[in-house]
Amino acid sequence: MHLLTLYYPEGHQNHQLPGHPERPERVEVIKRGLEEINLWDQVPRLEPLELTENNFSSIHDKEYLKILERASSLEQMLDPDTYTTRESWKLALNAAGGAAAVAEAVWDGKYQSGFALTRPPGHHACPSRGMGFCLLNNVAIAAEYLLQEKAASRITILDLDLHHGNGTQDIFWSRKDVSYVSIHQAPFYPGTGSLSEVGGGDGEGFTLNLPVPSRTGDLGYITLIEEIIFPFLVRKKPEILLVSYGFDTHWRDPLGSLQLSAAAIRQVFDKLRSWVEGNCNGRLAVFLEGGYDLEAGRVCGQAVGSSLMDQPWQDPLGPAPSAEGDAWRHTLADAKSIWEM
Numbered sequence: 001m002h003l004l005t006l007y008y009p010e011g012h013q014n015h016q017l018p019g020h021p022e023r024p025e026r027v028e029v030i031k032r033g034l035e036e037i038n039l040w041d042q043v044p045r046l047e048p049l050e051l052t053e054n055n056f057s058s059i060h061d062k063e064y065l066k067i068l069e070r071a072s073s074l075e076q077m078l079d080p081d082t083y084t085t086r087e088s089w090k091l092a093l094n095a096a097g098g099a100a101a102v103a104e105a106v107w108d109g110k111y112q113s114g115f116a117l118t119r120p121p122g123h124h125a126c127p128s129r130g131m132g133f134c135l136l137n138n139v140a141i142a143a144e145y146l147l148q149e150k151a152a153s154r155i156t157i158l159d160l161d162l163h164h165g166n167g168t169q170d171i172f173w174s175r176k177d178v179s180y181v182s183i184h185q186a187p188f189y190p191g192t193g194s195l196s197e198v199g200g201g202d203g204e205g206f207t208l209n210l211p212v213p214s215r216t217g218d219l220g221y222i223t224l225i226e227e228i229i230f231p232f233l234v235r236k237k238p239e240i241l242l243v244s245y246g247f248d249t250h251w252r253d254p255l256g257s258l259q260l261s262a263a264a265i266r267q268v269f270d271k272l273r274s275w276v277e278g279n280c281n282g283r284l285a286v287f288l289e290g291g292y293d294l295e296a297g298r299v300c301g302q303a304v305g306s307s308l309m310d311q312p313w314q315d316p317l318g319p320a321p322s323a324e325g326d327a328w329r330h331t332l333a334d335a336k337s338i339w340e341m
């Protein structure tokens with residue numbers, strides 16, 4: 001079995017708006033970073049799957065898919081942040097199909113792990129609307145594909161983007177076949193993801209949110225993952241772990257201020273890898289979400305890729321220049337009490 005497969009969104013440069021932070025260079029710098037550590041050429045890349053209408057049916061409303069296709073044909077904005085171009089509809093379908101291809105290859109055991117450079121990104125895309133630079137919810141579509149086509153029954157989506165993945169949370173809110181976990185900066189866009197949001201109906205207890213303050217830094221982030229997220233994963237017993245990853249948690253990011261180092265991100269992925277090896281047949285698939293500093297993108301892409309390839313790597317950017325805060329300890333204490341950990 002190969003260690004890693006990649007998905008690269010061919011033609012994604014045609015989804016862009018001059019001056020907008022969600023720009024093609026975000027993916028191109030990850031590609032360059034992976035080339036620099038000799039990973040790009042040795043890792044096989046997958047073509048996107050052609051998804052059926054049924055694969056989307058419990059993720060996005062039919063009406064929204066029509067709105068998106070039409071908006072794209074007219075190059076309209078979906079909201080003040082979220083643009084489309086004439087190619088966006090096709091590229092969004094490709095990104096969703098690429099996400100599903102990576103999830104399938106990892107599920108089938110052809111690869112230990114996968115890294116889908118999905119663009120346009122997905123985790124803010126809700127059942128009936130796109131928002132926050134996101135058109136189709138790639139990770140949710142990948143999860144649904146495994147449930148429908150591979151008879152998966154327990155999937156966990158772990159969202160490590162700076163922002164709360166409100167779209168993914170909404171989609172799976174009242175379901176227990178897909179649990180959703182997010183650690184994100186708060187208060188911050190999009191305003192959701194409080195500790196008290198734990199899912200509803202059949203899905204109550206299947207959503208875990210860890211809102212953390214600015215300047216949380218490496219120690220707080222890793223402590224919360226070890227003390228809250230891993231025990232939650234143990235309870236949920238997923239058959240595969242799908243990770244929404246954004247490099248906007250890095251200290252260089254112009255939008256966020258969580259102040260993580262790329263070395264800490266590497267550590268997090270090393271821990272996830274060893275957890276999945278012991279608990280879900282080693283199945284780990286990663287999907288790109290946000291991240292807006294290009295140097296951070298290049299280096300964080302290396303942190304993720306080198307971890308998944310189990311090869312040594314040094315963080316050239318080093319730790320955040322300013323001191324970490326400790327207000328995250330409140331999140332830790334509150335989460336322990338709510339989740340009885």
Ligand SMILES: [Zn+2]
Nearest residue numbers: 161163246290
């Ligand atoms: Zn983000």
